[in-house]
Amino acid sequence: MVYRHAFKDDSLLKIYGAFSATNFDLVQDNINFNEGVRFALNNANLYINSSYKNKFGNNWRLETGLSFTNDQNEIKIIDDIMNSNENSAHFKIKLKKKISSRFKISLGSEYFVTNFKENYNAFTNNDFSYGFDNNLVTSFVETDIFFSKYLAIKIGVRAENSELLHEFTLSPRTSIAYKSGKNSQFSFAYGQFYQNPNNDFLKFSNNFKAENTSHLIANFQHTKQDQIFRIEAYYKDYQSLVKFDTEMPNFNSNFNNTGTGYAKGIDIFWRQNNKIKNTDYWVSYSYLDTERDYRNFPVTSMPSFASQHNLSIVAKHWIRNLKSQVGFSYSFASGRTYTNPNEGGFLNSKTKNFNSLSLNWAYLIDQQKILYISASNVLGTQNVFGYNYKDTPNMNGNFDRQAILPNVNSFFFVGFFWTISDDQKRNQLDNL
Numbered sequence: 001m002v003y004r005h006a007f008k009d010d011s012l013l014k015i016y017g018a019f020s021a022t023n024f025d026l027v028q029d030n031i032n033f034n035e036g037v038r039f040a041l042n043n044a045n046l047y048i049n050s051s052y053k054n055k056f057g058n059n060w061r062l063e064t065g066l067s068f069t070n071d072q073n074e075i076k077i078i079d080d081i082m083n084s085n086e087n088s089a090h091f092k093i094k095l096k097k098k099i100s101s102r103f104k105i106s107l108g109s110e111y112f113v114t115n116f117k118e119n120y121n122a123f124t125n126n127d128f129s130y131g132f133d134n135n136l137v138t139s140f141v142e143t144d145i146f147f148s149k150y151l152a153i154k155i156g157v158r159a160e161n162s163e164l165l166h167e168f169t170l171s172p173r174t175s176i177a178y179k180s181g182k183n184s185q186f187s188f189a190y191g192q193f194y195q196n197p198n199n200d201f202l203k204f205s206n207n208f209k210a211e212n213t214s215h216l217i218a219n220f221q222h223t224k225q226d227q228i229f230r231i232e233a234y235y236k237d238y239q240s241l242v243k244f245d246t247e248m249p250n251f252n253s254n255f256n257n258t259g260t261g262y263a264k265g266i267d268i269f270w271r272q273n274n275k276i277k278n279t280d281y282w283v284s285y286s287y288l289d290t291e292r293d294y295r296n297f298p299v300t301s302m303p304s305f306a307s308q309h310n311l312s313i314v315a316k317h318w319i320r321n322l323k324s325q326v327g328f329s330y331s332f333a334s335g336r337t338y339t340n341p342n343e344g345g346f347l348n349s350k351t352k353n354f355n356s357l358s359l360n361w362a363y364l365i366d367q368q369k370i371l372y373i374s375a376s377n378v379l380g381t382q383n384v385f386g387y388n389y390k391d392t393p394n395m396n397g398n399f400d401r402q403a404i405l406p407n408v409n410s411f412f413f414v415g416f417f418w419t420i421s422d423d424q425k426r427n428q429l430d431n432l
Helices: none
Strands: 002-006 012-030 033-056 060-077 080-100 103-121 127-146 151-162 167-179 184-195 211-224 227-243 256-273 279-293 309-319 324-333 354-366 369-375 386-389 401-404 412-418
Antiparallel strands (some): 012 033, 033 060, 060 080, 080 103, 127 151, 167 184, 211 227, 227 256, 256 279, 279 309, 324 354, 354 369, 369 412, 386 401
């Protein structure tokens, strides 16, 4: 549910609330279990946020907001049961002022509160309870300086203090933009970013310091009516990543912050609208080169979540006589790493490439009601996400394996979208 109210003094209040509940139980094939692995999840999530904007004083602008989240999970894996409950709140305030046509300033603070509790009940009747509380306070200040209508620079710094980690960090950030033509711009950015280790680690130990990364980004963008081209190159250096010495993080894990890594690559995006009448289409491509020594990695390797090449092609065409929008999307991703125990090394093999072609149709019943139908992976390509291997070798000394596949190769979806607004004109067509 969303509520918006504009006041007579041009201030704006927004309130958003959402609740979701999920309950499913499945048996997943696994080569090491004859009857498969039973996995069940019962989740309830409540999220509320509000924001308020207003102007006051001598051209000052105020932006403030708060949010609250409650997330509850009951997870069953075979005979083990794990219950977790997380409450978190976020408060923020930001002030902006245009000092002159060449100088702007922004400053503000944020306060994060997290309470996490978890109970683990093993099939051996052992019961464990654990969790953590963390308060994180941040403040920032940044300035925009316009040297001319072609050249501008942003300089800022962010300070953070974590009560749980007993750590204070300071993050400098800067970016510069140069307008090289009527429709084109170059920009360069550098920034230092800190992040607390995730809950999977903090619930077992607080003897950490913040993970951090340095970003260096170069960007070129060219835009004109109904067309945009953007290319971006980046390099990211990761430091103080969490490592542990067990298969999964647990009470017996020895944790440290000695992990490192890097990511470098290039992203390309091109979009054109109405060059072909009533047709909108775009292409995006990314190249990623990354390696990390983190978690329980024995050596520096390319993580299994990373794909070196990714390509996406999307097109939508409006057929006026049929009051319909038809579209397609094609996705490609190069293979991801996995460990093959029949060969020496860690993350020593790659899956085959991922391919998926999807089709969709949106029919405009009236200006605010849409019937939507889509089908994913219409060619029925069997994509492989990895492999499960036997814990013990066969008679020939090799480990048998089982491909990790999607539950089904294709999905068929039918939906109805109804937009309610004062002007009775808005709909979700652009988002479908």
